[in-house]
Amino acid sequence: MTTSQPLSPAPRRARTGRWARTPKAPYLFILPYLLIFLTFWAWPIVSSFLMSFKDSRLGADAPYALSNWSRLTQDEFFRTALRNTLVILVIQVPLMLSLATVLAVALNSKLLRAAGWFRFAFFAPLVVGTVAYSAVFRLLFNTDFGVVNRALTGIGLPAVDWLNQSGPAMSVIILAMTWRWTGYNAIILLAGLQGISEDVYEAASIDGATPTQQFWKITLPLLRPTLLFCMVLSVIGTLQLFTEPALITNSGPGNATMTLGTYLYQQGFRSFNFGYASAIAYTVAAIAAVFSIIQLRLFGRET
Amino acid sequence: MTARPQVAAHDSPGVVARRRTSAFWLHLALLPLALLFLAPLWIMAVFSTHPETAIFSPNPPLWFGGAFLENFRGLQADTNFIRTLFNSTAIATLYTVFSMLLTSMGGYAFAKFDFPGKNWLFGLILATLTIPAFVTIIPQFILVARDLKLSNTYWAVILPTLANTIGIFYMRQAFQTVPSDLLNAARIDGASEGRIFWQIALPIVRPALAALAILLFLASWNDYLWPLIVLTQKDSYTMPVALGTLVGLTRVSWGGIMVGTAIATIPFLALFLSLQRHFVAGIAGGAVKD
Numbered sequence: 001m002t003t004s005q006p007l008s009p010a011p012r013r014a015r016t017g018r019w020a021r022t023p024k025a026p027y028l029f030i031l032p033y034l035l036i037f038l039t040f041w042a043w044p045i046v047s048s049f050l051m052s053f054k055d056s057r058l059g060a061d062a063p064y065a066l067s068n069w070s071r072l073t074q075d076e077f078f079r080t081a082l083r084n085t086l087v088i089l090v091i092q093v094p095l096m097l098s099l100a101t102v103l104a105v106a107l108n109s110k111l112l113r114a115a116g117w118f119r120f121a122f123f124a125p126l127v128v129g130t131v132a133y134s135a136v137f138r139l140l141f142n143t144d145f146g147v148v149n150r151a152l153t154g155i156g157l158p159a160v161d162w163l164n165q166s167g168p169a170m171s172v173i174i175l176a177m178t179w180r181w182t183g184y185n186a187i188i189l190l191a192g193l194q195g196i197s198e199d200v201y202e203a204a205s206i207d208g209a210t211p212t213q214q215f216w217k218i219t220l221p222l223l224r225p226t227l228l229f230c231m232v233l234s235v236i237g238t239l240q241l242f243t244e245p246a247l248i249t250n251s252g253p254g255n256a257t258m259t260l261g262t263y264l265y266q267q268g269f270r271s272f273n274f275g276y277a278s279a280i281a282y283t284v285a286a287i288a289a290v291f292s293i294i295q296l297r298l299f300g301r302e303t
Numbered sequence: 304m305t306a307r308p309q310v311a312a313h314d315s316p317g318v319v320a321r322r323r324t325s326a327f328w329l330h331l332a333l334l335p336l337a338l339l340f341l342a343p344l345w346i347m348a349v350f351s352t353h354p355e356t357a358i359f360s361p362n363p364p365l366w367f368g369g370a371f372l373e374n375f376r377g378l379q380a381d382t383n384f385i386r387t388l389f390n391s392t393a394i395a396t397l398y399t400v401f402s403m404l405l406t407s408m409g410g411y412a413f414a415k416f417d418f419p420g421k422n423w424l425f426g427l428i429l430a431t432l433t434i435p436a437f438v439t440i441i442p443q444f445i446l447v448a449r450d451l452k453l454s455n456t457y458w459a460v461i462l463p464t465l466a467n468t469i470g471i472f473y474m475r476q477a478f479q480t481v482p483s484d485l486l487n488a489a490r491i492d493g494a495s496e497g498r499i500f501w502q503i504a505l506p507i508v509r510p511a512l513a514a515l516a517i518l519l520f521l522a523s524w525n526d527y528l529w530p531l532i533v534l535t536q537k538d539s540y541t542m543p544v545a546l547g548t549l550v551g552l553t554r555v556s557w558g559g560i561m562v563g564t565a566i567a568t569i570p571f572l573a574l575f576l577s578l579q580r581h582f583v584a585g586i587a588g589g590a591v592k593d
Contacts, residue, residue: 025496026416030424033409033471037428041466044442045434051441106333111326120576121337124344127572129525131543132564135550136343139350139557145359147346179343211325232433240437243527247550264437269532274441281438288435 048278056275068279078280080255081263084170088259089238092174097230100182104189105219122183130180134247137176138163141248166256169249173257176244181237185230192226193219228299235291239284260284348569351561358557371562378559382545383537388566390457391542394530395523398461402519403512406467410474411500415486432468439463444532459533460541464523470515477511478504517578521571542567 053064072078103122107115125133140147141162149159162168196219204214220227242261245251251258260280268277350358353368378384412418413425443463453459481504489499505512527543534540540548546563549556 023416023418026412026418026421028496029408029412029416029500033405033466034424036405036462036465037468039466040443040446040463041431041439041468042427044439044446045431047442048438103336106329109329111322111329112333113326113330116579118333118337119579121340123579124572124576125340127521127575128344128568129527129543129564131525131527131546131550132347132568133343135546135560135564136347138550139358139561140343140346145363147363150363179340183340236433236435240435247547261437264440265528268441269444274445278441281435281441284435285438288433292433 048281051275052278052282054275056273068276071276072279072283077255077258077263081258081260082283084255084257085239085241085259085261088170088174088177088241089235092177093231093234093238095174096178096182096234097185097227099178100185100189100230101220101223101227103182103186104193105215107186107190108193122186124183125180126183126187128180130243131247133176133180134244137172137179137244138248141172163249164253166253169253169257173241173244173248176248177238177241181234185234188230189223189226192223196222224299228295231295231299232292235295236288239288239291344568344572347561348565350557351565353558355556355558358561370558374558374562377556378562381549381556381559382540382563384542384545384563386538387540387542387545390539391524391567394457394460394541395520397457398464398523399516399519401461402465402467402470403516405465406470406515407474407478407505407508407512408500409471410476411478411504413471413475414478415481415483415504428468428471432472440529440532443529447533454533455536455539460523460526460530464526464529467519470519473511473515474508477508481507514578517575521575524567524571 050064052068053066055065055067106112107119107122112118128136139145141149143149143159143161143164146162148162153159160168162172200218200222201214204218209217240261241259242265245257245259245262246265249257251262260283264277264280264284267273267280349364349367351374352371353364354370354373357364357368357370375384413421447459447463448454451459451462453462485503486499489503494502525543526541527547530541530544531547534544537545542563546560546567549560549563
């Protein structure tokens with residue numbers, strides 16, 4: 001497993017040495033990936049942590065201190081961003097995953113005709129880039145010209161100033177994310193469903209279990225590992241939410257849809273305050289870790 | 304489209320009737336939902352063919368018009384769209400080729416060799432998988448822009464994203480299906496390790512490679528945040544970055560944006576959906592272990 005000794009090349013004569021007997025090919029195969037992985041992924045993870053303790057506005061040789069972290073605890077904008085992110089997370093992820101589960105079960109049903117066309121509909125948003133669909137959603141929810149308000153007034157309901165009120169703006173972002181990512185989760189869940197043996201359902205029907213009972217007692221428990229996977233990915237994705245609030249609502253109105261993602265971007269790449277942005281980034285990582293542990297504890301017991 | 308098993312002949316009339324009723328409700332529930340999922344795409348495609356006056360008229364069009372070229376010319380004038388189209392294609396292609404090469408070589412080694420440090424290395428890669436990409440974005444920027452001075456180049460966009468951890472897991476799983484006896488037989492015949500990989504192992508996992516290639520291409524094609532950070536000159540923009548600058552403006556040219564988003568989306572939609580079956584298998588292969 002682990003190498004207790006460093007893999008230094010033994011002298012060429014020592015043909016019976018450990019290094020001589022070690023095959024070289026696997027290392028050569030891994031080397032290119034490993035170089036990129038270490039340079040552009042592993043090292044930045046460490047570097048970002050170190051940077052969060054430096055006041056980058058003082059230059060590269062600033063002393064290590066806790067100033068960024070103490071600033072975080074008092075920063076009102078950070079609190080707003082954190083709260084908005086968590087509100088979106090708590091509403092959007094359960095909404096999307098329950099819809100995706102129901103969809104996956106429906107798409108997997110033997111009763112469904114034209115299953116290919118239905119899959120087409122639900123998987124299509126997956127291909128749309130975030131910028132493209134942000135533009136479309138901004139147009140759809142335009143107060144004066146948007147199709148959504150036209151439809152609302154058409155059936156006698158009042159028009160909503162979607163993008164200029166905090167509650168409606170949040171719901172537009174939640175709707176947009178749900179529209180885009182439900183199909184993706186449904187694909188993964190569908191694949192999970194297809195891994196469940198037909199025999200289990202047949203045995204259950206013979207014993208007289210109704211479809212509803214089968215869903216709760218068979219499908220959901222057997223789908224749990226897949227659901228857990230979807231949940232962890234969705235939580236990590238939502239914690240980094242950037243494009244939708246940046247392009248649909250421009251973090252507004254006021255800072256009502258500012259997220260940790262847009263705040264990090266603003267601090268890092270508008271104010272070039274790298275140290276402080278790193279502290280925000282590590283907060284995202286810490287929250288992601290906490291959520292992952294909770295999810296594993298709650299849902300990953302026997303997996 | 305999959306062939307669905309028909310109702311079994313020996314079922315009683317009551318069971319058949321009950322099946323018909325539930326099938327009816329199933330379709331009744333799914334159909335509006337499916338239309339809701341398709342509606343934004345339909346509106347995007349239709350609006351790209353109408354002048355702005357029609358888009359903002361009291362009765363917005365629901366069918367295609369004739370202003371596509373006019374909208375495209377406006378878009379081209381605003382963003383040098385053809386240039387950004389070229390940039391996006393070049394970046395996504397280079398990224399896909401290099402990423403496939405790196406992850407398939409690495410995945411092959413993890414799947415088909417035993418070597419000192421293997422578990423330790425794989426554990427390291429596994430451990431970083433749940434870390435949000437956001438954590439690395441600032442050091443990556445400093446590395447690429449300040450240390451390597453690559454801002455506004457294709458490599459600035461490509462290099463950091465090549466560290467694709469999901470890809471290496473996916474390829475490792477694909478190569479685990481290749482029989483080791485086959486590789487050993489080639490070794491006995493005196494084939495070099497490189498040749499065994501290139502001419503025997505790689506062709507066997509071709510379906511997995513195809514699915515991965517399209518997912519990688521799509522991810523790169525649609526990526527927004529990282530290109531936005533490292534590309535600062537208009538001529539180096541990728542398509543999402545160029546469209547993003549338009550959307551961010553207060554005076555928005557919606558006809559042009561709809562053309563841009565339609566061009567960015569519809570060819571891939573067609574490709575993706577024609578290969579749908581591979582994706583269900585492909586995404587599942589990457590997602591669900593054991």
